[in-house]
Amino acid sequence: MKKIQKVHVHELVSQEIQNYIQESKLKAGDKLPSVDELTRMFGVGRSSLREALRYLEAIEIVRVENGKGIFVRDVDIFRFSGKIKVENEKRFLLCVLDVRRALEGKAIELAAKRITPAQLEELAACVTEYRRMKESGLETSEVDFAFHRQIIKVASNPILEGMMESISVLTKKFFHEPLGNKHLFDATYPFHLTMFDAIAANDPDKALVELNKHMDCVEESIKSVL
């Protein structure tokens, strides 16, 4: 008694097209045969083929352009993805915070080691802007976010950057109400200055310590607010 896994045609076709791309050593931007040709090649109907294409388009393997044809997307790109079940908002945010500690911690270390004069100037501009907006009593969440983003960029590790980017929807939660309130920004502001100083002094350890102080503030905030 065996449960036979019925394989759908569009799945097969989707696989076959990927094989075809590999075997033909097609590079990014290369054109695949037209839909009609592909249906003949694989001996399937148009609808199955189009469903397969739509699937491959969703996972960014190909790009289908009206009137032009079917093209291969960047091929030597590494894609990562994952999913996490969210049950408890508070616990979830604490988890996000630990991931921030991990990723931003490494980023700030690398930034302190690698920052170039030009990048330092940019970061300094960011800090100046921060101070200016703070003194004017304006909304600082945006410039705060920009500051962190800038550090990630300076670390110049595309994977790190991609991962931070991918959870940026979550990190933004730290910047808006009820979490990202005036009080929290007041509390964390000084650490942005000390972080900057540590980076400017090329002191990774100090930078990391200051970042962790910053994150401790956020952690306190999560625990008290939620």
Add this chain to the structure above:
Amino acid sequence: MKKIQKVHVHELVSQEIQNYIQESKLKAGDKLPSVDELTRMFGVGRSSLREALRYLEAIEIVRVENGKGIFVRDVDIFRFSGKIKVENEKRFLLCVLDVRRALEGKAIELAAKRITPAQLEELAACVTEYRRMKESGLETSEVDFAFHRQIIKVASNPILEGMMESISVLTKKFFHEPLGNKHLFDATYPFHLTMFDAIAANDPDKALVELNKHMDCVEESIKSVL
């Protein structure tokens, strides 16, 4: 003279279905109207609708079951994804290594703090197995990988786990030739023991130091082999 962005029907439909799920407050496992009903609802052809479904299936919004219907997938799940261009293999691996340092570093810290007696026993079993295989001269890459995975698990941070999982394809590169050679395993083996001891002693700082020594070995290996 404006370039009008022609919107494709299947994209609209895909959006409409997502709206429908939101507005109807459908939960995971809930059934959507049948294909025929949906075509009538949106006034589109069957093929467009099916292409939209295939797209939504690819990004894991719905699940289409033959003979049964269309169902909503887990809805309060957070999905993250990103992509990185790989140009230079060596530089890329060094980037991966830094990300490992970040994520596994945080993981081992958390593990050292949070590990339960039962988990400690499991990890001990892993170490014992490692020793046994090493003494028998057997292939240790698998048990080595299992050891690291176990630590991530103990950290009990689903986001961290998901991120490590998503780059596991890459980390595996460290475990196979030419990088994961006999010499490297010999060099890193002692650190697995010291990491275990540090975790067992609930000493996060020591654990992190030992992990970094381990990673230094791997880094050396990357720099010399490639």
Add this chain to the structure above:
DNA sequence: GCAGACAGCCTGTCTGATAGGTTAAATGTA
């Protein structure tokens, strides 16, 4: 009471027809 036939609903796949986007060659005009 139960097994098997059956009907109704649903997805899977194929096909023919029509619309419309893209490009380059052919054509007409100054």
Add this chain to the structure above:
DNA sequence: TACATTTAACCTATCAGACAGGCTGTCTGC
């Protein structure tokens, strides 16, 4: 000859109809 326009060939986009086959509850004969 130089340039704008038309046309044809090639593609994708979408619709509608038809048929195959999976799933489930009901109905029927034993």
